[in-house]
Amino acid sequence: MNKTLKSILSLVLCVCFVLALSACGKQNNDTTANNTDTNVSNNNVTDDNTDDSADITPEESTAGDSNILVAYFSWSGNTQQVANWISDKTGGELFRIIPEVEYTEDDVFDRAQDELNNGTRPPLSSHIDQEVMEQYDVIFVGFPIWWYDLPMPVWSFLEEYDLSGKTIIPFFTHNGSSSGASSISTVAELCPDSTVLTDDYFTYSGNNVDEAESAVDEWLTELGYNN
Structure with missing residues (x-):
């Protein structure tokens, strides 16, 4: 019983660790995108947008x-x-x-x-x-x-x-x-x-x-x- 419980706890901890890594990765990507937007905006050429x-x-x-x-x-x-x-x-x-x-x-x-x-x-x-x-x-x-x-x-x-x-x-x-x-x-x-x-x-x-x-x-x- 103890062995089974330990296995379940290990599995739960692994899943939590993977989810935490995923969340950190998303946060880093969002921060990079926001920094890029800020840098581009500060260049003062975006007064005429760069699409098309x-x-x-x-x-x-x-x-x-x-x-x-x-x-x-x-x-x-x-x-x-x-x-x-x-x-x-x-x-x-x-x-x-x-x-x-x-x-x-x-x-x-x-x-x-x-x-x-x-x-x-x-x-x-x-x-x-x-x-x-x-x-x-x-x-x-x-x-x-x-x-x-x-x-x-x-x-x-x-x-x-x-x-x-x-x-x-x-x-x-x-x-x-x-x-x-x-x-x-x-x-x-x-x-x-x-x-x-x-x-x-x-x-x-x-x-x-x-x-x-x-x-x-x-x-x-x-x-x-x-x-």
Whole structure:
């Protein structure tokens, strides 16, 4: 009887030990995931989320009847979604700002910071002919907030063209920098001969961008650009 009891107790202790190891393993995995999320969030590039980056197709620049251009940089698709709504509602022509060497999930955080710190203007793969650019009176410029400022491809775009006399209207997605941090003042500095609407920009959380269409409607109506 004692021998049987000892066997049962040993079996129970083994089962408890295995369950304890399993619980510890799960706790360690959860802690690692939470730490990873925190580290990524602190890099300030998640203002435009990093999902579905490979599914974005660039638009070609074409001359048309509209005097409105909707130019945007988007890595994840959040800013692109807002750009599409603005184009649909204003009749503006879309142009995606694309660096020759596109960002990847492996390099985007460090590369974005290094480019900003070093003032690197990455060359772009798509361009607008100057005579086409001249037809636009209003340019909506869209971007995510990266490292509290414009992504450097947007610097490249704004410095490439003579935008004198044009109205520049910023819009951006973010993950906490709802005021745009330094980005709006940067746009104004890069376009000194343009009218930059520094107080009338559009801002929306990238995490909830699917819900932003009505906010875009209201914003464009207030500006007088909603068809």
